[in-house]
Amino acid sequence: MRYLKRFPLVPTRVTKFLAIIYHPNPKVQLHTHLKPPKANQTLKSYLNSNCNTKALLFFRDLLRKSPSTIDSFSFLFVLKASTQKHYAIGGKQLHALVIKFGFNSIVYLQTSLINMYSARGSLLDAHHVFDEIPCKNIVCWTALISASVDNQKPKKALQLFRQMQMDNVEPDNVAITVALSACADIGALGMGEWIHTYVHHKKGLDIDLSLNNALINMYVKCGNIVNGRRIFDSMEKKDVTTWTSMIVGHALHGQAEEALKLFAEMRGKDKKIWKKKRNGDRGSSLIVPNDVTFIGVLMACSHAGMVEEGKQHFKSMSEDYGLKPRESHFGCMVDLFCRAGLLKEAYNFILEMPLQPNAVVWRTFLGACCLKGNIELAAEVRCRLLELDPGHAGDYVAMSNIYAAKGMWDKKIVVRGQIKQRKAPGCSSIEVGTGISEFVAADEDHPLRPEIYVVLKHLLINMKASGYLPELSSLTEY
DNA sequence: ATAGGGTTAG
Structure with missing residues (x-):
């Protein structure tokens, strides 16, 4: 224990770390259980x-007392442990040690390093490790693609996915699953469809549960709920994610009834379906909803204005399933009240929340105040937002719009003038061919994501109001 | 023995 105190778990500098290696305490004898195979088994x-943490401490002891017992396998376990723990500096030190031990050309370790850097948000470092790999196999490609998705670079992920194929590395089910989630993130329906076709034509591909779930998610996020549902219905084996993805899909498309119907079916409460299932495959309806499932359920209620139903599900979540509501669940409830125009209910709900309400919650509420024209509450909420997130230009705009709507022009001008930085312009992206373009466009082959329709509708209404658009007839199809 | 995978409020 004395060593733990003298040398902190995460040394602040590599030199300090190397000092540990070069100064093993001579008094400490090597324990017999630290022989190579045993040491790795312990890790x-x-x-x-x-x-x-124990794994990392144990590894540090190994380094100090018996570095000779460390082999490349030890590093795999330690890298995994440090990836999950998010130690700020430990990662680079481990990388340095991998090099120092001469293990830096082992592809397993290089892949682990990519993951480690990705988990720390250092995509560039991950890419650097990747570049050094001489023979890039499907696993390290997937690791980098996955790193790009995890670090909000879905476009880069898809570019890598194509580049991988140009390098004659065939995608497998894992790589495809990750690529599909990148498609879902940016609404790249064409690319998603291409992958779907590929999946059906490639021989020997293992189309497992995760891959099917990823396909459902891709279709519903890209606006093609029909195909998503088709896959869902065709799947014989479904898990909680399958059901949740479909419920969220219907909720996103405003199909609340369908979402809630699925939820009921999933719990096996729908008697008719229960019977049908009993005759056929027993057990397939025994799926327990998780916290994400409830996000979908609450979203559905919120989008359909089903306040009472939403409240019941929220209650049932903790009472019947022992699931503790998270920030996002409270956010869904606030959204539910706000969309229904129940300002008082929303306000009381926020004040009684066991968690500190965040900026998103107050912003949702501010939006509702705008719609209802409640200046007093709006002004109060804005004060809270100024404390939580002072740089958010949208809040100033919302507030100034309330004053404008009430004809309080002097106040409006004051609030508008408080904006320090120009608000970043809103933008949408849409896929053209298999690439992604930064403008809004649509045709039969490339329908837009549902949320873009909402933006488009507002855009068209504004254009009409400004006299740019002579007819509103084109709106009907939306 | 060893590496890569899905669902999450506005």
């Missing part, structure tokens, strides 16, 4: 029982 068992 592995710590990892399996989720004791990441």
Whole structure:
């Protein structure tokens, strides 16, 4: 224990870390259980029982007392432990050690390093490791693609996915699953469809549950709910994610009834379906909803104005399923009240929340105040927002719009003038061919995501109001 | 023995 105190777990500098290696305490004898195979087994068992800190401490002891027992396998376990723990500096030190031990050309370790950097949000470092890999196989490609998705670079992920194929590396089910989630993120329906076709034509591809779930998610996020549902209905084996993806899909499309029907079916409460299931495949309806499922359910209620139903599900979530509502669940409830125009209910709900309401919650409420024209509440909420997120230009705009709507021009001008930085212009992106373009456009083959229709509708209404658009007839199809 | 995977409020 004395060593733990003398040398902190995460040394602030590499030199300090190297000092640890070069100064093993001579008094400490090597324990017999630290022989090579045993040491790795210990690391592995710590990892399996989720004791990441213990694994790291143990590894540090190994470094100090018996560095010779460390082999490339040890690093795999330690890298995994440090990835899950998010130690700020430990990652680079481990990378340095991998190099120092001469293990830097082992592809397994390089892939682990990509993951480690990705988990720390250092996509550039991950890419750097990737570039150094001489023979890039499907697993390291997937690791980098996955890193791009995890770090909000879905466009880059898809570029890598294509580049990988140009390098004659065939995608497998894991790579395809990750690529599909990138498609879902940017609404790249064409690319998603291409992958779907590929999946059906490639021989020997293992179309497993995750891949099917990713396909459903891609279709519903890209606006093609029909195809999403088609896959859902055709799947014999479904897990909680399958159901949740479909429920969220219907909720996003404003199909609340369908979403809630699925939820009921999933719980096996729908007697008719229960019977049907009983005759056929028993057990397939025994799926327990998780916290994400409830996000979908609450979203559906919110979008359909079903306040009472939403309240019941929110209650049932913790009472019947023992799921603790998270920030987003409270956010859904606030949204539910706000969309229904129940300002008082929303306000009381926010004040009684066991969590600190965040800027998004107050912003939702501010939006409702605007719609209802409640200047007093809006002004109060804006004060809170100024504390939580002072740089958000949209809040100033919302507030100034309330004053404008009430004809309070002097106040409006004051609020408008408080904006320090120009608001970033809103933008949408839409896929053209298999690339992504930064403008709004649509045709039969490339329908827009549902939320873009909402933006388009507002755009068209504004254009009409400004006299740019002679007819509103084109709106009907939306 | 060893590396990569899906669902999450506005």
